[in-house]
Amino acid sequence: MTVAYLVIAVVSLVAFTMDMLLRYVEKIKRFGLEKDLFVFHGKTIPVENFIPHNLTMIFVFCFAFGLCGIVLDLMGFMWYISLFCALIFAMAVNCAEMFFIPRIKKEALPKGFDLSGMAAVVIDFISGDGWGKVKLVYKGSEYFFNAVSANETDIDEGEKVIVVLENDGMLFVEREDEVFEPLKEIEEKPKTDE
16 A cells, blocks of 8 residues: 555656646746636535645645555554545645635735725636636736626636725626726717707
8 A cells, every 4th residue: 555655645746846847937827737626606614625626736635645645554554544544634734725825825915905906817707696716916926816796797717807896805896898888988978069
C-alpha cells in the first residue's frame, strides 16, 4: 500500500508543481485548471468545502492523501485504517484551503476599499434572478466575488461588467453596455420645437 500512496503523492506533486509554474512563472492564467468543476448556488451546508472544486485542488487533495497514507503505513497501521485516515486528512486539508485562502485574498484589499466603478469579468454566468461570480484585478492581484445583476439581466461568462455597489461581500454589477444605455435613450429622444 505504501507504493500506491507514494505514486499518488509523487504524481500529484509533479502536477501541482507544473500548475504553479504555468500560472505564476509563465503567467498563463486561463488554461482550465482554475475553472470550478461544480458550482453551488444559494445556501448549502458547507459539505462542498471538503471536496476539491477544481483540478488544482484535486492535486493538493491527492498529495495530502498520499503523504498521510505513507506516514500511517510506515507507522504500521492496517491498510484500511490508513486509507480512511488519509482520506479524512485530505478532506481536512481541502477544507482548510477553502477557509483560509479566500480570507488571505480579501485581506489584501485595503480596509473600507470602495469597489464601486471598478471593472470586473464574469467567470460564472449571472442569471437575472440569481447570482454568479466575478473576477476583478487590483494592483496585479485577482479577487473573486459573488455577484448579482443590478438590472436583473442575464450576464454571460467572459463579459466585462462594472461594479455598481458592494454589500456584505456581494457585488451588484451591470454590463458595460448597460452603463451607457440611459445616455443613448436621452440622445434618441426626438427634440420638440417650442
